[in-house]
Amino acid sequence: MRDAARRWRQRAASDHAAWVRERLAERYASETDLRTRLGLPVPPAGRPKRASPREASSVRGLHLADYPDLVLEWAWEGNADLDPARLAAGSHERVAWRCLLTAAHVWETKVADRTYHDSACPYHMGVRVHPAESLAAYFPWLALEWHPTRNALRPDQVTRASAREVVWRCEQGHEWSAPVYQRTLSGSGCPACYRLEAAARTKAGKTRARRDRDGAAMTKVVALHVLPTEGEAV
Ligand SMILES: [Zn+2]
Ligand SMILES: [Zn+2]
Incomplete structure (x- = not known):
């Protein structure tokens, strides 16, 4: 994971250098x-x-x-x-x-x-993030999941590719921490919700399988009872 993060940062840095040129x-x-x-x-x-x-x-x-x-x-x-x-x-x-x-x-x-000092645009130098170029501007739905009290910065103060570790809170109130880029680039979500959904899927799958099995058995029973009657009617 750390390796992937480093590779990702290197790629981002060289992309950025090209962009700056x-x-x-x-x-x-x-x-x-x-x-x-x-x-x-x-x-x-x-x-x-x-x-x-x-x-x-x-x-x-x-x-x-x-x-x-x-x-x-x-x-x-x-x-x-x-x-x-x-x-x-x-x-x-x-x-x-x-x-x-x-x-x-x-x-x-x-x-x-x-x-006589080399000061340049702080937004271009990466010293400051312009609100219109921030995570909040590009991913408003992630800004909603930004934990309101457990983060030092606001979602309009970080870039959407930031490697900063952030605390998130989903609609259900689950809290977890993940770097910003993992949510924007990898599209990762709330791990607790994911586990709950996966469990619900498994449960729904089992229920469906049981219903199908019971249904098949019922058809067999009905066929056994119905067929002779039909035979009599013919
Ligand atoms: Zn600028
Ligand atoms: Zn959740």
Whole structure:
């Protein structure tokens, strides 16, 4: 089981890497597009490369507007009257950002985190789960079985492929624990309900078999009694 889980995680990780490469390519394309539309200067060879981690002193005298790639992620509607052209690049002011890859990804972090620390969209970095991409969004019926008090997180805070061990509670009140992916990918359910259903099936099967046997015996008895009468009538 642990082996299967590890293999599954490895596959998920490589799938995710491929997905990220694809999105980065898309992002690069859309960025180029945005640059053209906004009339921003196009760097000579792709994305500007800034050393990482950068020195705190590298932002001295600069403003956020001096980082065109960050200006593209500036959430204009969330930052009210703040002006990136007047915001110091080393500022510790928390501002709102909007992911270029997925418009629904909006988060807040210090300006300095973005200019000289390598902070990126927390939803894409796997640091946070967006509610619209969570287990609750994709599997609402599993969210209903999420134990209300025995879990540290909520179903809108984990991904549907999470390996996190979760406590579940079925409609009948049975409680058990299983990793999230086992419920979504393997489609496993409540083990107690499964045992009860299996027992009921066996019982129903036995009852049916007994009924069939009794029925057959009855037919024989009826035939023995009916046939001579019919013979007399003919
Ligand atoms: Zn994002
Ligand atoms: Zn159950």
